[in-house]
Amino acid sequence: MDAITGAWQWLTTAANWAGEKGVWHRLGEHVQLSAVCLALACLMALPVALWLGHIGKGGALAVNLSNVGRAVPTFAVLVLLTLSPLGTQGDWPTVIALVLFAVPPLLTNAYLGMREADRDVVEAARGMGMSGPQLLLRVEIPLAYPLIMTGIRSATVQVVATATLAALAGGGGLGRIITAGFGNYDTAQVVAGALLVAVLALVVEGALVLVDRFFDPMRGRRRGRRTAREAGPGAGPGEVGPGGSGRSDASAGSGRSPGAPGSGGDDDVVALGKLA
Amino acid sequence: MRGIAAGPGCLQANDWICGEYVRTRSQELVDATLQHIGITVVSVVIGLLVAFPLALAARRWRGAAGPVLGLTTVLYTVPSLAMFALLTPVFGVSAAVVVTGLVLYSLTILVRNILAGLEAVPADVREAARGMGYGSARLLFGVELPLALPALVAGVRIATVSTVAMTTIGSVVGYGGLGNLIASGMEGFFKAEVLTASVLCVLLALIADLLLLGLQRLLTPWTRTQRPGRLRTRRGARTAKVVA
DSSP states (O other): OHHHHHHHHHHHOGGGTSSTTSHHHHHHHHHHHHHHHHHHHHHHHHHHHHHHHHHTOOHHHHHHHHHHHHHSOHHHHHHHHHHSGGGGSTTHHHHHHHHHHHHHHHHHHHHHHHHHSOHHHHHHHHHTTOOHHHHIIIIIHHHHHHHHHHHHHHHHHHHHHHHHHGGGGTOOSTHHHHHHHHHTTOHHHHHHHHHHHHHHHHHHHHHHHHHHHHHOTTTTTHHHHHHHHSOSTTOOGGGGOGGGOOOOOTTBSOOOOOSSTTTTGGGOOOBOOOOO | OOOTTOOTTHHHHTOSSOHHHHHHTHHHHHHHHHHHHHHHHHHHHHHHHHHHHHHHHHHHOHHHHHHHHHHHHHHHHSOHHHHHHHHHHHHOSSHHHHHHHHHHHHHHHHHHHHHHHHHTSOHHHHHHHHHTTOOHHHIIIIIIHHHHHHHHHHHHHHHHHHHHHHHGGGGGGTOOTHHHHHHHHHHTTOHHHHHHHHHHHHHHHHHHHHHHHHHHHHHOHHHHHTTTSHHHHHHHHHHTOOOO
């Protein structure tokens, strides 16, 4: 319990919040870095994923990217980039590493969301004479929305966690409070920093769940459809989702690689475990 | 970046790829790799031992499912550096910090996959076993568990691969296996050490994944013979879809 009282004292000391090494500054760095990298990753990954999903190609790429990404340690990538010539370019190694690890969940989930959009509905829309862009914007993207958002959520959690690790490679952010604490054998500071990081991660995750619910184009309609389709005991495993959001999530499904990419895209399940 | 042509002078030149480094520090590399494997294996095994009863409880009592899944999801959201830092005062600077953190992370995937695997067992199969006089323990271990095995192994594969990668972060408390070499290489600006350790780490993850895949094939021979009849396999595959 010493550690907790120590951490509490650390957190309630005003001096620890102010200045260059203070919490506010580190939090600002952390949030700014995460937001920039997430935006960059979304700009890069989502258009590609939506387009690949729309034309129905590139499934193997989207699936394997996540499988390979999981095997590469974020810490190793951060350090390798720091030691590379890029290491002298300020924040660039961190930015590249963060974007790199945010892309797979975005790409894979958005692609799968597009492919899992009910084919009958898509065909019907096409039959009604919708053009390609109309189909994309008014049918496929709304149907893919849950998985697109899941991708954004996993990518965000990923980015916030990796930004913490950036401190190990000399970057800024809240992780710096933890590494500095380890450096000084200051357990109180280590625990205080860890609490701050954990709270930030949970707050961000919670905020995204709310954003997700608020913007859901099928709000209030989806559940009826699902229960109709998956009636019966022990229905979809998607129903065990966190916070009762009741949806399947591609980011940690079976580690199975697809038997034949492109064939029956609806059961190409991909997995992305925790990376950082 | 210079290529493999690195001769004996590669240590002085601080090349990325250096045979001399691997030769002269082979003992260090072997020790780090063994520590890495040890931490990973212990974490995943303990993770399985904890996840299994949790999954059973979540299935048995509907009320327990929400809290169990919710708690593991919350733990999963906590960044690893923070997790290890929070566990340090509890266990001191020891391997237990890293193992405990990794166990907590593996629970999320393992509990969900075991639960999904068990719930995907067709109700008529369960009924048939009951009708044949199977008790609940025999039903679980003789019928349900084998049928849930593909989903379970899929979970173990994901958990293992990400555990191998995350073990490196254990270097903050000095128990990161190959991560220790990455950290010391970073401090000394020693490129060969960082790259060699990183590559070994990725290789370790890939080898572990292949071994588990092989294990699954061995344990569930029926999934191979049933390939032509797609119906059953497809159904199994769909239900193995789980949440992170």
